[in-house]
């Protein structure tokens with residue numbers, strides 16, 4: 629199992645330098661992401677929230693009675709709160725996130741707001757095929773809530789693997805998932821390159837963490853935040869472009885990052901309803917219902933096992 633240091637060493641040694649976007653998320657990074665969700669340019673959060681609010685009764689009816697709700701990458705836990713009150717006696721709620729301190733803090737507020745729902749937050753990295761930090765009982769009505777288009781951060785083959793794992797390992801009977809839709813390029817780019825520069829700070833948080841947690845000496849001002857739309861792969865790519873030749877030291881090892889060289893930090897794949905349907909089908913799920921907003925910016929799907 630690779631640690632932050634091992635992944636950074638590997639990622640910075642490659643010809644095409646690459647770091648996993650999961651490393652954005654420590655407490656500071658999660659706070660920055662929360663700020664991103666409130667930006668004018670960042671349409672996904674407010675659009676998905678509206679879809680969930682407008683359809684909460686239908687979503688609650690689909691989820692059914694006594695659900696065990698599991699939310700991988702739960703973040704600020706705001707979206708589950710939209711329909712929780714509409715559910716028929718939910719049994720428990722298990723938010724999972726890699727950003728442990730942030731989740732612990734957020735969960736305290738949740739407990740005060742929903743004292744009747746048993747909440748057991750767990751630190752869990754879903755990119756590793758590690759043991760679940762809770763017991764699953766396959767006779768339960770296990771429903772996965774996976775909003776925020778987090779699935780878009782996975783390469784397509786990994787997205788299929790992950791959706792398969794939700795059935796085989798989490799024993800999920802249903803998935804409620806938020807998926808960002810393909811749209812005009814300027815709207816997409818500005819959502820990932822806002823005027824206030826919050827997304828740039830979020831992107832550079834990976835470098836800040838290398839400095840604070842791994843004793844790195846990276847000058848954050850030497851890097852420029854980039855958000856590019858890769859047309860053939862239908863995804864936004866976030867990158868950090870080095871403005872000058874830099875010798876980086878991390879935990880005693882040296883890496884040369886050349887002028888104009890880029891470190892690829894995140895992918896955010898965009899889907900059409902059809903391409904998401906194909907992906908879900910390949911993973912052994914079928915779409916039972918799709919909800920979209922009027923402008924067709926974002927989609928929420930209810931998936932059933934095939």
Ligand SMILES: C[S@@+](CC[C@H](N)C(=O)[O-])C[C@H]1O[C@@H](n2cnc3c(N)ncnc32)[C@H](O)[C@@H]1O
Nearest residue numbers: 650653701702703725726727753754755775776
């Ligand atoms: C795009 S944000 C979405 C947050 C929230 N679900 C929402 O809808 O606003 C991705 C979330 O997944 C978490 N995350 C990213 N990679 C992860 C991983 N490998 N394992 C667990 N959580 C992860 C992040 O900490 C963050 O909270």
